[in-house]
Amino acid sequence: MSTGSTERTGPLQTVDRALDVLLSFDEYRTSWGVLELAAEFDLSKSTAQRLLASLAGKGFLRADPDTRRYSMGPAMWRMAGLWERSGGLSSLAEPVLAELARTSGRTSLFCVPDGAHVRCIAAVGGSEGPRRSHPFVDELYPAHAGATSRAYFAFLDPAERRALLSGRPSARYSDLTPFDEREVEALFDEAVEQGHAVSQGEYDAASRALAVPVFGGKRPAGSLTLVENKNSAHGDDLMDHLAALRGSADELTGLLSNRRPAPPTRNWRRGHRTAPRRVPSS
Structure with a gap:
Protein backbone atom coordinates (compact mmCIF):
# COMPACT_ATOMS: atom_id res chain seq x y z
CA MET A 1 0.00 0.00 0.00
CA SER A 2 1.27 3.46 -0.87
CA THR A 3 2.06 5.76 2.03
CA GLY A 4 1.66 8.88 -0.10
CA SER A 5 5.27 9.87 0.55
CA THR A 6 6.99 11.88 -2.18
CA GLU A 7 10.48 10.87 -1.01
CA ARG A 8 12.54 9.34 -3.80
CA THR A 9 14.12 6.00 -3.07
CA GLY A 10 15.85 3.20 -4.96
CA PRO A 11 16.70 3.85 -8.64
CA LEU A 12 15.23 7.38 -8.65
CA GLN A 13 17.35 8.39 -5.68
CA THR A 14 20.44 6.97 -7.41
CA VAL A 15 19.68 8.96 -10.56
CA ASP A 16 19.21 12.13 -8.52
CA ARG A 17 22.53 11.59 -6.78
CA ALA A 18 24.33 10.98 -10.07
CA LEU A 19 22.88 14.14 -11.59
CA ASP A 20 23.80 16.15 -8.48
CA VAL A 21 27.39 14.98 -8.84
CA LEU A 22 27.55 15.96 -12.52
CA LEU A 23 26.00 19.37 -11.81
CA SER A 24 28.49 20.03 -9.02
CA PHE A 25 31.36 20.58 -11.47
CA ASP A 26 32.30 24.16 -12.31
CA GLU A 27 35.44 26.21 -12.88
CA TYR A 28 36.34 25.86 -9.20
CA ARG A 29 35.29 22.26 -8.62
CA THR A 30 37.04 20.27 -11.34
CA SER A 31 37.47 16.90 -9.61
CA TRP A 32 36.21 14.78 -6.72
CA GLY A 33 37.85 12.28 -4.43
CA VAL A 34 35.77 9.49 -2.90
CA LEU A 35 36.02 10.78 0.67
CA GLU A 36 35.31 14.37 -0.43
CA LEU A 37 32.20 13.32 -2.31
CA ALA A 38 30.98 11.19 0.58
CA ALA A 39 31.33 14.10 3.01
CA GLU A 40 29.78 16.66 0.64
CA PHE A 41 26.71 14.58 -0.23
CA ASP A 42 26.37 12.77 3.11
CA LEU A 43 27.06 9.35 1.61
CA SER A 44 28.88 6.30 2.85
CA LYS A 45 32.32 5.72 1.37
CA SER A 46 31.13 2.62 -0.47
CA THR A 47 28.13 4.45 -1.99
CA ALA A 48 30.33 7.35 -3.13
CA GLN A 49 32.80 4.91 -4.66
CA ARG A 50 30.07 3.03 -6.56
CA LEU A 51 28.51 6.28 -7.78
CA LEU A 52 31.78 7.68 -9.11
CA ALA A 53 32.78 4.35 -10.66
CA SER A 54 29.41 4.02 -12.42
CA LEU A 55 29.67 7.52 -13.91
CA ALA A 56 33.23 6.80 -15.00
CA GLY A 57 32.13 3.53 -16.58
CA LYS A 58 29.69 5.42 -18.81
CA GLY A 59 32.27 8.06 -19.73
CA PHE A 60 30.70 10.95 -17.81
CA LEU A 61 33.68 11.02 -15.45
CA ARG A 62 37.31 10.05 -15.87
CA ALA A 63 39.30 8.38 -13.12
CA ASP A 64 42.94 9.37 -12.63
CA PRO A 65 44.79 6.18 -11.60
CA ASP A 66 47.56 8.16 -9.87
CA THR A 67 45.52 10.61 -7.80
CA ARG A 68 42.37 8.46 -7.58
CA ARG A 69 40.30 11.54 -8.31
CA TYR A 70 37.44 11.82 -10.78
CA SER A 71 37.10 14.64 -13.31
CA MET A 72 34.66 15.27 -16.17
CA GLY A 73 34.83 12.68 -18.92
CA PRO A 74 34.37 12.62 -22.71
CA ALA A 75 30.64 11.84 -22.55
CA MET A 76 30.09 15.30 -21.04
CA TRP A 77 31.85 16.88 -24.02
CA ARG A 78 29.88 14.75 -26.47
CA MET A 79 26.51 15.63 -24.93
CA ALA A 80 27.37 19.33 -24.71
CA GLY A 81 28.52 19.38 -28.33
CA LEU A 82 25.39 17.59 -29.50
CA TRP A 83 23.18 20.06 -27.63
CA GLU A 84 25.01 23.03 -29.15
CA ARG A 85 25.01 21.59 -32.68
CA SER A 86 21.29 20.88 -32.47
Missing part, protein backbone atom coordinates in the same frame (compact mmCIF):
# COMPACT_ATOMS: atom_id res chain seq x y z
CA GLY A 87 20.59 24.55 -31.66
CA GLY A 88 19.82 24.00 -28.00
CA LEU A 89 21.41 27.21 -26.77
CA SER A 90 19.85 29.43 -29.44
CA SER A 91 16.43 27.83 -28.86
CA LEU A 92 16.78 28.56 -25.16
CA ALA A 93 17.54 32.23 -25.85
CA GLU A 94 15.05 32.99 -28.64
CA PRO A 95 11.91 33.44 -26.49
CA VAL A 96 13.76 35.91 -24.26
CA LEU A 97 15.08 37.80 -27.30
CA ALA A 98 11.61 37.89 -28.87
CA GLU A 99 10.05 39.57 -25.85
CA LEU A 100 12.91 42.05 -25.57
CA ALA A 101 12.66 42.93 -29.27
CA ARG A 102 8.88 43.33 -28.99
CA THR A 103 8.96 45.68 -26.01
CA SER A 104 11.97 47.75 -27.12
CA GLY A 105 11.34 47.86 -30.88
CA ARG A 106 15.06 47.11 -31.38
CA THR A 107 16.82 44.04 -32.69
CA SER A 108 18.04 41.80 -29.88
CA LEU A 109 21.11 39.55 -30.10
CA PHE A 110 22.58 36.79 -27.97
CA CYS A 111 26.29 36.16 -28.56
CA VAL A 112 28.75 33.64 -27.11
CA PRO A 113 32.57 33.61 -27.05
CA ASP A 114 34.49 32.43 -30.09
CA GLY A 115 38.22 32.95 -29.55
CA ALA A 116 38.99 36.68 -29.62
CA HIS A 117 35.43 37.40 -30.79
CA VAL A 118 31.87 36.79 -29.77
CA ARG A 119 29.58 35.05 -32.26
CA CYS A 120 25.88 35.77 -32.62
CA ILE A 121 23.89 32.54 -32.22
CA ALA A 122 20.37 34.02 -31.96
CA ALA A 123 18.74 37.25 -33.12
CA VAL A 124 15.18 38.59 -33.25
CA GLY A 125 14.36 41.72 -35.24
CA GLY A 126 12.56 44.65 -33.66
CA SER A 127 9.92 46.84 -35.26
CA GLU A 128 12.31 49.80 -35.49
CA GLY A 129 15.18 47.93 -37.16
CA PRO A 130 18.00 47.96 -38.00
CA ARG A 131 17.13 46.45 -41.36
CA ARG A 132 20.04 44.70 -43.04
CA SER A 133 20.69 42.79 -46.24
CA HIS A 134 22.61 40.09 -44.34
CA PRO A 135 21.73 38.17 -41.17
CA PHE A 136 23.09 38.78 -37.68
CA VAL A 137 23.32 35.09 -36.80
CA ASP A 138 26.87 33.71 -37.16
CA GLU A 139 28.39 37.19 -37.39
CA LEU A 140 31.62 37.59 -35.41
CA TYR A 141 32.21 40.70 -33.27
CA PRO A 142 35.87 41.45 -32.39
CA ALA A 143 36.77 41.95 -28.75
CA HIS A 144 38.10 45.49 -29.22
CA ALA A 145 35.18 46.97 -31.18
CA GLY A 146 31.58 47.44 -30.09
CA ALA A 147 29.34 46.94 -27.08
CA THR A 148 28.33 43.41 -28.04
CA SER A 149 31.79 41.97 -27.54
CA ARG A 150 32.79 44.39 -24.77
CA ALA A 151 29.93 43.25 -22.55
CA TYR A 152 31.45 39.77 -22.55
CA PHE A 153 35.21 40.39 -22.52
CA ALA A 154 35.05 43.15 -19.91
CA PHE A 155 33.73 40.69 -17.32
CA LEU A 156 36.40 38.06 -17.82
CA ASP A 157 39.21 37.85 -15.30
CA PRO A 158 41.64 40.59 -16.47
CA ALA A 159 44.59 38.18 -16.57
CA GLU A 160 42.61 35.74 -18.70
CA ARG A 161 41.53 38.55 -21.01
CA ARG A 162 45.05 39.90 -21.45
CA ALA A 163 46.40 36.43 -22.22
CA LEU A 164 43.75 36.05 -24.90
CA LEU A 165 43.91 39.52 -26.47
CA SER A 166 47.27 41.16 -25.74
CA GLY A 167 49.41 41.77 -28.80
CA ARG A 168 46.71 40.81 -31.30
CA PRO A 169 46.30 43.11 -34.31
CA SER A 170 43.19 45.30 -34.05
CA ALA A 171 41.37 46.11 -37.28
CA ARG A 172 39.70 49.47 -37.79
CA TYR A 173 36.06 49.19 -38.87
CA SER A 174 35.29 52.92 -38.74
CA ASP A 175 36.82 56.18 -37.56
CA LEU A 176 35.28 55.42 -34.13
CA THR A 177 36.92 52.02 -33.63
CA PRO A 178 39.15 52.05 -30.51
CA PHE A 179 42.62 50.98 -31.53
CA ASP A 180 45.12 51.46 -28.71
CA GLU A 181 45.24 48.59 -26.16
CA ARG A 182 45.14 51.04 -23.25
CA GLU A 183 42.03 52.69 -24.69
CA VAL A 184 40.35 49.32 -25.10
CA GLU A 185 41.24 48.31 -21.53
CA ALA A 186 39.81 51.60 -20.25
CA LEU A 187 36.55 50.82 -22.05
CA PHE A 188 36.50 47.37 -20.45
CA ASP A 189 36.96 48.98 -17.02
CA GLU A 190 34.15 51.42 -17.75
CA ALA A 191 31.81 48.59 -18.76
CA VAL A 192 32.51 46.73 -15.51
CA GLU A 193 31.94 49.86 -13.44
CA GLN A 194 28.62 50.62 -15.18
CA GLY A 195 27.48 47.02 -15.59
CA HIS A 196 26.81 47.54 -19.30
CA ALA A 197 28.52 48.62 -22.53
CA VAL A 198 27.48 51.22 -25.11
CA SER A 199 28.89 51.83 -28.58
CA GLN A 200 28.09 54.04 -31.53
CA GLY A 201 29.54 53.01 -34.85
CA GLU A 202 32.70 51.29 -33.55
CA TYR A 203 32.08 48.10 -35.51
CA ASP A 204 29.16 49.02 -37.79
CA ALA A 205 29.25 52.72 -38.60
CA ALA A 206 25.45 52.88 -39.00
CA SER A 207 24.55 51.14 -35.72
CA ARG A 208 24.25 51.99 -32.04
CA ALA A 209 24.31 49.20 -29.44
CA LEU A 210 23.64 48.64 -25.75
CA ALA A 211 24.81 45.33 -24.22
CA VAL A 212 25.07 43.53 -20.89
CA PRO A 213 26.77 40.29 -19.85
CA VAL A 214 24.98 36.98 -19.46
CA PHE A 215 26.50 34.63 -16.90
CA GLY A 216 26.71 30.86 -16.73
CA GLY A 217 27.48 30.11 -13.11
CA LYS A 218 30.16 32.50 -11.86
CA ARG A 219 31.69 33.54 -15.18
CA PRO A 220 30.37 35.35 -18.26
CA ALA A 221 28.82 33.05 -20.85
CA GLY A 222 28.06 35.67 -23.49
CA SER A 223 26.32 38.99 -24.03
CA LEU A 224 22.81 40.26 -24.69
CA THR A 225 22.50 43.27 -26.98
CA LEU A 226 19.95 45.76 -28.28
CA VAL A 227 20.89 47.27 -31.65
CA GLU A 228 19.37 50.25 -33.44
CA ASN A 229 20.09 52.17 -36.64
CA LYS A 230 21.78 55.49 -35.86
CA ASN A 231 20.18 57.10 -38.88
CA SER A 232 16.57 56.20 -38.02
CA ALA A 233 14.20 58.25 -35.90
CA HIS A 234 13.19 56.57 -32.65
CA GLY A 235 10.40 57.51 -30.29
CA ASP A 236 12.57 56.85 -27.25
CA ASP A 237 16.22 56.57 -26.26
CA LEU A 238 18.08 53.27 -26.40
CA MET A 239 19.14 53.71 -22.75
CA ASP A 240 15.48 53.73 -21.73
CA HIS A 241 15.56 49.96 -22.25
CA LEU A 242 18.55 49.23 -20.00
CA ALA A 243 16.43 47.89 -17.13
CA ALA A 244 14.53 45.55 -19.47
CA LEU A 245 17.82 44.42 -21.03
CA ARG A 246 19.24 43.60 -17.61
CA GLY A 247 16.08 41.74 -16.68
CA SER A 248 16.32 39.66 -19.84
CA ALA A 249 19.99 38.94 -19.13
CA ASP A 250 19.02 37.78 -15.63
CA GLU A 251 16.42 35.52 -17.21
CA LEU A 252 18.97 34.00 -19.58
CA THR A 253 21.43 33.60 -16.71
CA GLY A 254 18.73 31.72 -14.81
CA LEU A 255 18.05 29.44 -17.75
CA LEU A 256 21.76 28.69 -18.18
CA SER A 257 22.02 28.00 -14.45
CA ASN A 258 19.04 25.62 -14.67
CA ARG A 259 16.75 27.78 -12.58
CA ARG A 260 13.57 26.63 -14.27
CA PRO A 261 11.16 29.27 -15.65
CA ALA A 262 7.38 28.85 -15.60
CA PRO A 263 5.94 26.27 -18.03
CA PRO A 264 5.58 27.37 -21.69
CA THR A 265 2.19 28.75 -22.70
CA ARG A 266 2.45 30.26 -26.18
CA ASN A 267 4.61 30.12 -29.26
CA TRP A 268 7.07 33.04 -29.44
CA ARG A 269 7.16 32.78 -33.24
CA ARG A 270 3.56 34.04 -33.24
CA GLY A 271 4.57 37.16 -31.37
CA HIS A 272 4.00 35.93 -27.84
CA ARG A 273 6.23 34.93 -24.97
CA THR A 274 6.54 31.25 -24.15
CA ALA A 275 6.57 31.91 -20.43
CA PRO A 276 5.83 34.73 -17.97
CA ARG A 277 8.79 36.97 -17.21
CA ARG A 278 10.91 35.63 -14.39
CA VAL A 279 11.56 37.71 -11.32
CA PRO A 280 15.35 37.72 -10.93
CA SER A 281 16.45 36.05 -7.71
CA SER A 282 18.07 38.28 -5.12
Whole structure:
Protein backbone atom coordinates (compact mmCIF):
# COMPACT_ATOMS: atom_id res chain seq x y z
CA MET A 1 0.00 0.00 0.00
CA SER A 2 1.27 3.46 -0.87
CA THR A 3 2.06 5.76 2.03
CA GLY A 4 1.66 8.88 -0.10
CA SER A 5 5.27 9.87 0.55
CA THR A 6 6.99 11.88 -2.18
CA GLU A 7 10.48 10.87 -1.01
CA ARG A 8 12.54 9.34 -3.80
CA THR A 9 14.12 6.00 -3.07
CA GLY A 10 15.85 3.20 -4.96
CA PRO A 11 16.70 3.85 -8.64
CA LEU A 12 15.23 7.38 -8.65
CA GLN A 13 17.35 8.39 -5.68
CA THR A 14 20.44 6.97 -7.41
CA VAL A 15 19.68 8.96 -10.56
CA ASP A 16 19.21 12.13 -8.52
CA ARG A 17 22.53 11.59 -6.78
CA ALA A 18 24.33 10.98 -10.07
CA LEU A 19 22.88 14.14 -11.59
CA ASP A 20 23.80 16.15 -8.48
CA VAL A 21 27.39 14.98 -8.84
CA LEU A 22 27.55 15.96 -12.52
CA LEU A 23 26.00 19.37 -11.81
CA SER A 24 28.49 20.03 -9.02
CA PHE A 25 31.36 20.58 -11.47
CA ASP A 26 32.30 24.16 -12.31
CA GLU A 27 35.44 26.21 -12.88
CA TYR A 28 36.34 25.86 -9.20
CA ARG A 29 35.29 22.26 -8.62
CA THR A 30 37.04 20.27 -11.34
CA SER A 31 37.47 16.90 -9.61
CA TRP A 32 36.21 14.78 -6.72
CA GLY A 33 37.85 12.28 -4.43
CA VAL A 34 35.77 9.49 -2.90
CA LEU A 35 36.02 10.78 0.67
CA GLU A 36 35.31 14.37 -0.43
CA LEU A 37 32.20 13.32 -2.31
CA ALA A 38 30.98 11.19 0.58
CA ALA A 39 31.33 14.10 3.01
CA GLU A 40 29.78 16.66 0.64
CA PHE A 41 26.71 14.58 -0.23
CA ASP A 42 26.37 12.77 3.11
CA LEU A 43 27.06 9.35 1.61
CA SER A 44 28.88 6.30 2.85
CA LYS A 45 32.32 5.72 1.37
CA SER A 46 31.13 2.62 -0.47
CA THR A 47 28.13 4.45 -1.99
CA ALA A 48 30.33 7.35 -3.13
CA GLN A 49 32.80 4.91 -4.66
CA ARG A 50 30.07 3.03 -6.56
CA LEU A 51 28.51 6.28 -7.78
CA LEU A 52 31.78 7.68 -9.11
CA ALA A 53 32.78 4.35 -10.66
CA SER A 54 29.41 4.02 -12.42
CA LEU A 55 29.67 7.52 -13.91
CA ALA A 56 33.23 6.80 -15.00
CA GLY A 57 32.13 3.53 -16.58
CA LYS A 58 29.69 5.42 -18.81
CA GLY A 59 32.27 8.06 -19.73
CA PHE A 60 30.70 10.95 -17.81
CA LEU A 61 33.68 11.02 -15.45
CA ARG A 62 37.31 10.05 -15.87
CA ALA A 63 39.30 8.38 -13.12
CA ASP A 64 42.94 9.37 -12.63
CA PRO A 65 44.79 6.18 -11.60
CA ASP A 66 47.56 8.16 -9.87
CA THR A 67 45.52 10.61 -7.80
CA ARG A 68 42.37 8.46 -7.58
CA ARG A 69 40.30 11.54 -8.31
CA TYR A 70 37.44 11.82 -10.78
CA SER A 71 37.10 14.64 -13.31
CA MET A 72 34.66 15.27 -16.17
CA GLY A 73 34.83 12.68 -18.92
CA PRO A 74 34.37 12.62 -22.71
CA ALA A 75 30.64 11.84 -22.55
CA MET A 76 30.09 15.30 -21.04
CA TRP A 77 31.85 16.88 -24.02
CA ARG A 78 29.88 14.75 -26.47
CA MET A 79 26.51 15.63 -24.93
CA ALA A 80 27.37 19.33 -24.71
CA GLY A 81 28.52 19.38 -28.33
CA LEU A 82 25.39 17.59 -29.50
CA TRP A 83 23.18 20.06 -27.63
CA GLU A 84 25.01 23.03 -29.15
CA ARG A 85 25.01 21.59 -32.68
CA SER A 86 21.29 20.88 -32.47
CA GLY A 87 20.59 24.55 -31.66
CA GLY A 88 19.82 24.00 -28.00
CA LEU A 89 21.41 27.21 -26.77
CA SER A 90 19.85 29.43 -29.44
CA SER A 91 16.43 27.83 -28.86
CA LEU A 92 16.78 28.56 -25.16
CA ALA A 93 17.54 32.23 -25.85
CA GLU A 94 15.05 32.99 -28.64
CA PRO A 95 11.91 33.44 -26.49
CA VAL A 96 13.76 35.91 -24.26
CA LEU A 97 15.08 37.80 -27.30
CA ALA A 98 11.61 37.89 -28.87
CA GLU A 99 10.05 39.57 -25.85
CA LEU A 100 12.91 42.05 -25.57
CA ALA A 101 12.66 42.93 -29.27
CA ARG A 102 8.88 43.33 -28.99
CA THR A 103 8.96 45.68 -26.01
CA SER A 104 11.97 47.75 -27.12
CA GLY A 105 11.34 47.86 -30.88
CA ARG A 106 15.06 47.11 -31.38
CA THR A 107 16.82 44.04 -32.69
CA SER A 108 18.04 41.80 -29.88
CA LEU A 109 21.11 39.55 -30.10
CA PHE A 110 22.58 36.79 -27.97
CA CYS A 111 26.29 36.16 -28.56
CA VAL A 112 28.75 33.64 -27.11
CA PRO A 113 32.57 33.61 -27.05
CA ASP A 114 34.49 32.43 -30.09
CA GLY A 115 38.22 32.95 -29.55
CA ALA A 116 38.99 36.68 -29.62
CA HIS A 117 35.43 37.40 -30.79
CA VAL A 118 31.87 36.79 -29.77
CA ARG A 119 29.58 35.05 -32.26
CA CYS A 120 25.88 35.77 -32.62
CA ILE A 121 23.89 32.54 -32.22
CA ALA A 122 20.37 34.02 -31.96
CA ALA A 123 18.74 37.25 -33.12
CA VAL A 124 15.18 38.59 -33.25
CA GLY A 125 14.36 41.72 -35.24
CA GLY A 126 12.56 44.65 -33.66
CA SER A 127 9.92 46.84 -35.26
CA GLU A 128 12.31 49.80 -35.49
CA GLY A 129 15.18 47.93 -37.16
CA PRO A 130 18.00 47.96 -38.00
CA ARG A 131 17.13 46.45 -41.36
CA ARG A 132 20.04 44.70 -43.04
CA SER A 133 20.69 42.79 -46.24
CA HIS A 134 22.61 40.09 -44.34
CA PRO A 135 21.73 38.17 -41.17
CA PHE A 136 23.09 38.78 -37.68
CA VAL A 137 23.32 35.09 -36.80
CA ASP A 138 26.87 33.71 -37.16
CA GLU A 139 28.39 37.19 -37.39
CA LEU A 140 31.62 37.59 -35.41
CA TYR A 141 32.21 40.70 -33.27
CA PRO A 142 35.87 41.45 -32.39
CA ALA A 143 36.77 41.95 -28.75
CA HIS A 144 38.10 45.49 -29.22
CA ALA A 145 35.18 46.97 -31.18
CA GLY A 146 31.58 47.44 -30.09
CA ALA A 147 29.34 46.94 -27.08
CA THR A 148 28.33 43.41 -28.04
CA SER A 149 31.79 41.97 -27.54
CA ARG A 150 32.79 44.39 -24.77
CA ALA A 151 29.93 43.25 -22.55
CA TYR A 152 31.45 39.77 -22.55
CA PHE A 153 35.21 40.39 -22.52
CA ALA A 154 35.05 43.15 -19.91
CA PHE A 155 33.73 40.69 -17.32
CA LEU A 156 36.40 38.06 -17.82
CA ASP A 157 39.21 37.85 -15.30
CA PRO A 158 41.64 40.59 -16.47
CA ALA A 159 44.59 38.18 -16.57
CA GLU A 160 42.61 35.74 -18.70
CA ARG A 161 41.53 38.55 -21.01
CA ARG A 162 45.05 39.90 -21.45
CA ALA A 163 46.40 36.43 -22.22
CA LEU A 164 43.75 36.05 -24.90
CA LEU A 165 43.91 39.52 -26.47
CA SER A 166 47.27 41.16 -25.74
CA GLY A 167 49.41 41.77 -28.80
CA ARG A 168 46.71 40.81 -31.30
CA PRO A 169 46.30 43.11 -34.31
CA SER A 170 43.19 45.30 -34.05
CA ALA A 171 41.37 46.11 -37.28
CA ARG A 172 39.70 49.47 -37.79
CA TYR A 173 36.06 49.19 -38.87
CA SER A 174 35.29 52.92 -38.74
CA ASP A 175 36.82 56.18 -37.56
CA LEU A 176 35.28 55.42 -34.13
CA THR A 177 36.92 52.02 -33.63
CA PRO A 178 39.15 52.05 -30.51
CA PHE A 179 42.62 50.98 -31.53
CA ASP A 180 45.12 51.46 -28.71
CA GLU A 181 45.24 48.59 -26.16
CA ARG A 182 45.14 51.04 -23.25
CA GLU A 183 42.03 52.69 -24.69
CA VAL A 184 40.35 49.32 -25.10
CA GLU A 185 41.24 48.31 -21.53
CA ALA A 186 39.81 51.60 -20.25
CA LEU A 187 36.55 50.82 -22.05
CA PHE A 188 36.50 47.37 -20.45
CA ASP A 189 36.96 48.98 -17.02
CA GLU A 190 34.15 51.42 -17.75
CA ALA A 191 31.81 48.59 -18.76
CA VAL A 192 32.51 46.73 -15.51
CA GLU A 193 31.94 49.86 -13.44
CA GLN A 194 28.62 50.62 -15.18
CA GLY A 195 27.48 47.02 -15.59
CA HIS A 196 26.81 47.54 -19.30
CA ALA A 197 28.52 48.62 -22.53
CA VAL A 198 27.48 51.22 -25.11
CA SER A 199 28.89 51.83 -28.58
CA GLN A 200 28.09 54.04 -31.53
CA GLY A 201 29.54 53.01 -34.85
CA GLU A 202 32.70 51.29 -33.55
CA TYR A 203 32.08 48.10 -35.51
CA ASP A 204 29.16 49.02 -37.79
CA ALA A 205 29.25 52.72 -38.60
CA ALA A 206 25.45 52.88 -39.00
CA SER A 207 24.55 51.14 -35.72
CA ARG A 208 24.25 51.99 -32.04
CA ALA A 209 24.31 49.20 -29.44
CA LEU A 210 23.64 48.64 -25.75
CA ALA A 211 24.81 45.33 -24.22
CA VAL A 212 25.07 43.53 -20.89
CA PRO A 213 26.77 40.29 -19.85
CA VAL A 214 24.98 36.98 -19.46
CA PHE A 215 26.50 34.63 -16.90
CA GLY A 216 26.71 30.86 -16.73
CA GLY A 217 27.48 30.11 -13.11
CA LYS A 218 30.16 32.50 -11.86
CA ARG A 219 31.69 33.54 -15.18
CA PRO A 220 30.37 35.35 -18.26
CA ALA A 221 28.82 33.05 -20.85
CA GLY A 222 28.06 35.67 -23.49
CA SER A 223 26.32 38.99 -24.03
CA LEU A 224 22.81 40.26 -24.69
CA THR A 225 22.50 43.27 -26.98
CA LEU A 226 19.95 45.76 -28.28
CA VAL A 227 20.89 47.27 -31.65
CA GLU A 228 19.37 50.25 -33.44
CA ASN A 229 20.09 52.17 -36.64
CA LYS A 230 21.78 55.49 -35.86
CA ASN A 231 20.18 57.10 -38.88
CA SER A 232 16.57 56.20 -38.02
CA ALA A 233 14.20 58.25 -35.90
CA HIS A 234 13.19 56.57 -32.65
CA GLY A 235 10.40 57.51 -30.29
CA ASP A 236 12.57 56.85 -27.25
CA ASP A 237 16.22 56.57 -26.26
CA LEU A 238 18.08 53.27 -26.40
CA MET A 239 19.14 53.71 -22.75
CA ASP A 240 15.48 53.73 -21.73
CA HIS A 241 15.56 49.96 -22.25
CA LEU A 242 18.55 49.23 -20.00
CA ALA A 243 16.43 47.89 -17.13
CA ALA A 244 14.53 45.55 -19.47
CA LEU A 245 17.82 44.42 -21.03
CA ARG A 246 19.24 43.60 -17.61
CA GLY A 247 16.08 41.74 -16.68
CA SER A 248 16.32 39.66 -19.84
CA ALA A 249 19.99 38.94 -19.13
CA ASP A 250 19.02 37.78 -15.63
CA GLU A 251 16.42 35.52 -17.21
CA LEU A 252 18.97 34.00 -19.58
CA THR A 253 21.43 33.60 -16.71
CA GLY A 254 18.73 31.72 -14.81
CA LEU A 255 18.05 29.44 -17.75
CA LEU A 256 21.76 28.69 -18.18
CA SER A 257 22.02 28.00 -14.45
CA ASN A 258 19.04 25.62 -14.67
CA ARG A 259 16.75 27.78 -12.58
CA ARG A 260 13.57 26.63 -14.27
CA PRO A 261 11.16 29.27 -15.65
CA ALA A 262 7.38 28.85 -15.60
CA PRO A 263 5.94 26.27 -18.03
CA PRO A 264 5.58 27.37 -21.69
CA THR A 265 2.19 28.75 -22.70
CA ARG A 266 2.45 30.26 -26.18
CA ASN A 267 4.61 30.12 -29.26
CA TRP A 268 7.07 33.04 -29.44
CA ARG A 269 7.16 32.78 -33.24
CA ARG A 270 3.56 34.04 -33.24
CA GLY A 271 4.57 37.16 -31.37
CA HIS A 272 4.00 35.93 -27.84
CA ARG A 273 6.23 34.93 -24.97
CA THR A 274 6.54 31.25 -24.15
CA ALA A 275 6.57 31.91 -20.43
CA PRO A 276 5.83 34.73 -17.97
CA ARG A 277 8.79 36.97 -17.21
CA ARG A 278 10.91 35.63 -14.39
CA VAL A 279 11.56 37.71 -11.32
CA PRO A 280 15.35 37.72 -10.93
CA SER A 281 16.45 36.05 -7.71
CA SER A 282 18.07 38.28 -5.12
